[in-house]
Amino acid sequence: MxxxxxxxxxxxxxxxxxxxxxxxxxxxxxxxxxxxxxxxxxxxxxxxxxxxxxxLNPWQITLVARHEDRPKSKFFIDNLFEEFIPLSGDRFYGEDKSVISGFAKFEGNSILVIGQEKGDDLDSRIKRNFGMMRPEGYRKTIRLMRLADKFKIPIIFFIDTPGAYPGVGAEERGQAEAIAKTIECSMELGVPTISVIIGEGGSGGAVALSSSSKVLMLSNAIYSVISPEGCATILWRDPTKTLEAAKAMKLSAKDLLNLGVIDEIITEPVGGAHRDRDFILKNIKNSIFKNLNDLKDLSRDEIINQRKKKFLSIGRSGGFVTQSTDENSLSMKTSFFMDIKKRIYTFKKELIIFGFLAFIFVILYYFL
Amino acid sequence: MNWISKILKVGEKIKTNIQKKFPTKKQQSESKWISCCSEYPNLKSEIFNEEQLNTCPRCDRHYPFTPRERFNHFFGKNNYEILDTPRPPDNPIDWPDKIYEKKLKKARELTGHHCAVMVAQGKRDGIKITSFAIDSRFIGGSINNSSGEAIVSCFAKALEDKTPVLGWSEGGGQAMYQSGIALQFMVKTVLAANTFKKESGQPYINIYTNKVYGGITASFAAPSLSDIAFSEPKGTMIGFAGQAIVRNQTREELNSDFQTSSRMLEVGFVDAIFHRKEINDKIMNILKILLHKKNNEFEATDNNTKIREKISA
Known part of the structure; x- marks a missing residue:
């Protein structure tokens, strides 16, 4: 069916x-x-x-991204990697089944795989909590990321989540703290990291695992700060205006590539990834292989600096600013116009006096 | 006569219900009165004055403080310098109908500042401190690209000058109108805070005020990212997802203290809770301890011992 x-x-x-x-x-x-x-x-x-x-319009893309038959993380982990060994538990509180993680071999090389899993049928979906991670899940990924860093093993993330789980227990065990810690940890890693957004990339739950050296995205996947329904409810108090919301939020892969938020789009077969699973497997495999190869020869510091530079440059082009030439500086360089504006402000009094004197001279010259 | 009194009662009920109109926001802001803790309304002038610092004298509820009030209170009036922050484009994802530009214009007129974050540098007790504060009147204090850049520049400036960072966090999370771009600022601010902590050797102290939610708690203001995390008492809420979302998700009645600062202290995400009147001194105390700075009193006692030594010699 x-x-x-x-x-x-x-x-x-x-x-x-x-x-x-x-x-x-x-x-x-x-x-x-x-x-x-x-x-x-x-x-x-x-x-x-x-x-x-x-x-497809952005809302239809959202529907395709959430399609029930769409291949999930488990499918990619089973078919892309050999000798997969699942590892579980955060060693503090419990095990989060909404994220599958473990070491494996990819084309003969060691790799750490971490994938958010939504589940294929109702039972597995309930077991997987619909792909919504709890703090335990984030702490588990931190533990494994540190382990991979120690043994110099590259990391691949598969992202497919509506967002982090908003429950009472999750809140009180530190959902926000776990997300921030995950981002902090993944920025410190000295090994190449690649994130592949395969379905929904929802809010903080997705950004925690997509702060990587390279962020790839399937052509019918989405990545946004809030779901279109949520956005429509907040803006127009009408959850049915999803198309307008989806259009405005620029959540599709093409728009995000233009904005510089993601690095590469992986093309899907006609009719979505679920209609030709072999095709999408081949494309993802090629893409991951190519990106890992690009990052293979970089040293530890180079990888950290490349990641830092990539994220610091997002959202800095245009307006009254230009790209900072210094690779690792946190501060932005102000542009030429901004400098002039600033100078005008600082020498305001002098400029006014000078203008006034010039005006008087002109008048005196005219009359005498 | 029983039925007559009944009818009268019903009539009175109808009358009170008709008369019980809820005042609009404008009326509320113009009114002299505010309903806080007691049954009867309180005078606003009792709460919003320089001595009370926007806190209720009866129940210690803390009302929002604007960044300028905050800096004035911490560094002393105009004893600090407001730093320029970068100004990236206002509408990077071209949100249709200029809705966001209009909102920004309104907020800028209201607050007189370019973005929700204000960065200042000043001295207190001889220690130079870089500080940022968020204004929740500015579209709910949401972090857009210019606010995010302001926080990054605050850490950059502190790293350059080797000063501690003091953050007054509040606000609702990432700006929805900048979707993908705003989301990346979670990564950027975490990166900035982390670089500062690693390379400067100076402390980063974060204070939760008002309501702190979403991307703000999950990035630069996370409890474990700052070295010390303080909170203001009643009126401060700390969490990731808002209460309405949690209620819809779990379909349970939430406890009355869910996400309040006192509950966060119990759960272990906040170091301590201090009243607004004493928090400045506590911050300075911990800074002096962390930075090995000596108090004036200590110096005095040192002198005394020296004098005593001289006398005995």
């Missing part, structure tokens, strides 16, 4: 028809499989998919 989104009605009808044709023993008693008709319908489906998916 496949699941369809509400803008996929035509595709649903065609695919149902196709399934009927492919099954020769259905109730109508057909004994022959009509191959011509099958190929015709198949090409029709492909065309429709291309038509629908070539021009």
């Amino acid at each position: 496949r699941n369809y989104l509400n803008f996929e009605d035509k595709i649903k009808n065609l695919e149902n028809e196709l399934d009927k044709l492919k099954d020769p023993y259905n109730n109508e008693g057909l004994s022959e499989v009509d191959t011509n008709k099958i190929s015709k319908i198949q090409s029709e489906i492909d065309e429709k998919l291309k038509e629908v998916y070539s021009d």
